[in-house]
Amino acid sequence: MENVKTLKGNETGLGWDPIKGTVVAHEWWNEKFKTTTYAVDIICSYYLSYIHKEPCMDSFHTGLVWLQEIMRGNERRCVNLFRMDKDTLIKLCLDLECHYKLKCSKKMTILEKDCIGAIDGTHVSACVQEENLIRFIGRKGVPTQNIMAACSFDMQFTFVMAGWEGTAHDGRLFQYAINKQNLNFPKPPPGKYYVVDAGYQQMEGYLAPYKGTRYHLPDFQRGGRPRGLKEIFNRWHSSLRCCIERTFGVWKARWKILRTMPPYSFYVQRDIVVVSMALHNYIRRKALADPAFERLDKSPNFIPPDIFRDVDDIQAEESSQESGALQMNALRDQIACSLMLANNDY
Known part of the structure; x- marks a missing residue:
């Protein structure tokens, strides 16, 4: 001082x-x-x-996922961004595809604005008492818990029903989920649909692939480009539906407990599945940098390995006379024709 x-x-x-x-x-x-x-x-x-500029467009989606967000969102937002309503924008895209040879993505087309997600079943390890083993040992050869889930295209779970035995068929879980009101299954609004695999019935709001035709992406990678209208549609459908396989894959890779479940009560094992899915969603929404999600975002065709993945689908019976099935068959044919016209690469 x-x-x-x-x-x-x-x-x-x-x-x-x-x-x-x-x-x-x-x-x-x-x-x-x-x-x-x-x-x-x-x-x-x-x-x-x-x-350090603050972005004006604060949606974390980009590209086609962002466009899907616009098409499913408020009508006014579409008008503000494109100066036309949704129906006019769709007609413009289809006209450009069909008449001016604008090539749409091999992964997504404008028609997918009506698709709200994918549904599938998956299995995780189960630890049950000896008297229950027969009910839980299915095609996997080990005790498993069967789970039905729905997901959005940004790899977040939108519905889960866990706690079923490994021998339960996916179609049985599906029918139970959509018909049991207290489960609050998010049914598709009129004109919207989920993509499902061949193990589910074709019905209103649920679009399945053509049966008896090449479907899985590895089949096309090994056997070359799709041939014919049905294979073109099935490849498109498989590319779209793989979002749930990718979601299952990154979820299981993060939580090792799902591979070898400890000997908790089966109700606790069921709750572990549900809680881990909720944490999966939270990480997807909030994490600024997550290595597991970053790898999937950078590699759109990468599907994490799953030791419980099904090799062959058990195909559901066709109910072709049901009005909802006829409606979805017509939609499937319409999309297939649009893909046939718009994709000259096939």
């Missing part, structure tokens, strides 16, 4: 106030402080304007 008292104001701009016991600033120092503050303001303004 003695050193401060001896400072000369005309050299440093500082002076000592013996009454207040503080260092006081003279006009020279005040002017220097104003200049420094002004410089800091300029630097901060430049940083916020050119280095």
Whole structure:
């Protein structure tokens, strides 16, 4: 402090106030402080304007996923962005595809605006008492818990029904889920649909592939491009439905407990499945950088390995006379024809 008292104001701009016991600033120092503050303001303004810019479009989706978000969202948002309503935008895209050879993505087309997600079943390890083993050992050869789930295209679960024995057929779980009101299954609104595999019946709101025709993506990778209208549709359908396989894969890879379930009560094992799916969704929404999701986002065709994945689908019986099935058959044919016209690469 003695050193401060001896400072000369005309050299440093500082002076000592013996009454207040503080260092006081003279006009020279005040002017220097104003200049420094002004410089800091300029630097901060430049940083916020050119280095750390706040995005105007705050949706975390991009590209086709963003377009799907627009098509499923509020009508006014579509008008504000494209200056036309949704129906007009769809007609424009189809006209450009059919008449002006605009090539749509091999993974998604504008017709997918009506698809709200995918449904499938999966298995995780189960630890049950010996008297229950027969009911839980299915095609996997080990005790498993059968689970039905629905997911969105951003790899979040939108519905789960867990706690079924490994021998239960996927179609049985599906019928139970959509008919049991207290489960609150998110049924598709009129005109919308889920994509499902051949193990589910074709019915209103649930679009299955053509049966007896090449379907899985590895089949096309090994056997070349799809041939004919049905194979073109099935490849498109498989590319769309693989979102749930990718979702199952990253979920199981994160939670190792699903591979070898400890000997908890089966109700606890069921709850572990549901809670881990809820945490999966939370991480997807909130994590700024998650290695598991980043790998999938960078590799659209990558499906994480699953030791409980089915090799062959057990195909459901066709109920072609049911009105809902006829409606979905017509939609399937319509999409197939559109893909046939729009994709000259096949």
